[in-house]
Amino acid sequence: MADVAPDWLAAAHQAMCPGGPRAAHESDVPLSGVIEARRFEAHPSMRDDGMVAWWLVDDTDHQLAREALHMERERTAFLAKASSTLLSSLNLARCMDVTAQLAAENLADAALAIAPTRGRRLPVVTCLRGGIPVSTQAAVDPDEVPGLGEALRGFPPVPSRWIDPATAPAWMIPEDFGPIGAMVITPLPGHGVPAGALVMLRKEGSAAFTEEEEVFARLFAARSGAAMSAARLYAEQTAITEVLMRELLPPALHQISGVDFAGSYRPSADHERVGGDFYDVHRATVEGEPSLVTLGDVCGKGLEAAVLTGKIRNTLHALLPLADDHQRMLTLLNTALLNSHHTRFATLVLASAARRGNEVQVRLTSAGHPNPLIIRADGTVQTADTRGTLVGVLPDVRARTAVVTLAPGESCILYTDGITEAKGGPLGDTLFGEERLQRALAGCAGMPAEGIVEHIQMLASQWLGSRRHDDMAVLAISAPRTHHLSAVNGHTRGRFTA
Incomplete structure (x- = not known):
């Protein structure tokens, strides 16, 4: 036998x-x-x-079928794992790292993930099998490499048998890799535009890429390209959102023309940065003239309310030449809102604040908004006598203006109803309320503007706990304490007056 x-x-x-x-x-x-x-x-x-x-x-055919089925299962599992890993991050650099590393570990001896050019530089991530990805910026012309320029422009890949590995430039060959035996260049297709190119290298002496392996590489590249394209779109949208968000965020306040200003804003949801409450302080074009303060509340919350907030703020900014005439500004703003496609309305307070000697004179006009509160030096809290109709609903806006004078150390507080309507307390169903707010402000007599707004926001947050709430905004206008210098017996000493 x-x-x-x-x-x-x-x-x-x-x-x-x-x-x-x-x-x-x-x-x-x-x-x-x-x-x-x-x-x-x-x-x-x-x-x-x-x-x-x-x-x-x-049993030859059956064995080949079993081997093909086993190989297909392994490749399907690899593609599923690759998709999960790639889509777990919306960071472009991370997606390029994962693409190069997965290709090097499973498809070749080394791989390069290349993104479209940025100016004159080509973002490249190189990874050896068993190594870690390395990012570089190559100042090269991709058209000098056969098939690379076409891949970066999204054209179908050139078969590897048409590419001479000896033509690979030095920047494509990883350090200590040695001579290249085979090379595949395939595009990374994106959403409408190419996401980049994938280059796979095998060492000299290794088996060449088969046609089946090239097809599988294109399947992997399709998933990598989709992830990279999504990451790039996310980065672009994030950048655009950041630019727009900066215009919608309330400004940082400080002293202007001898008047102290401070503001604090808390959106209705902790994951949001903007909402329906807003405030602004516009410095007068002429020194000594009143600065215009605006604080308002748009119906609703979240991004949709923030869009209308931005429109109101821009409209009021355009109406600054009429800052002395509050009624006229409110009328024009009301007309602009009625003529827009928005169906929301807003409440608003306009305040013109100017330093007059040691005191600060404030003209206040409310359009459907909670009345401002005045903190006197002795702890008394007064309500400003101003009221009016809200804007964006009726053809006419009627408002009454009140004038208050702040002595050194006294403050005028503007706030939105998110403060007084904050529901919480021991049982969780009690409003913070205006009476509780006034008691809290009475204890703020003599405090600087920043301290007052932080104290009110802290009390409202404690009252709420972790419960849902509306947007909350507080703004303080304060007359600073004055400091005079006088000479006594040839020495200078300071004296504060309130």
């Missing part, structure tokens, strides 16, 4: 002979082996005369 049959079959026959281990007869798993590049299953059959008849069944 050993002279006429392959070794594997001869060994199986020997096991069937008397005195052998009879493993082949006792096993339910058929023996198998290769005969002239074909794979056969061997099934023994014992005859009555003691001889063994071997039935050989050609």
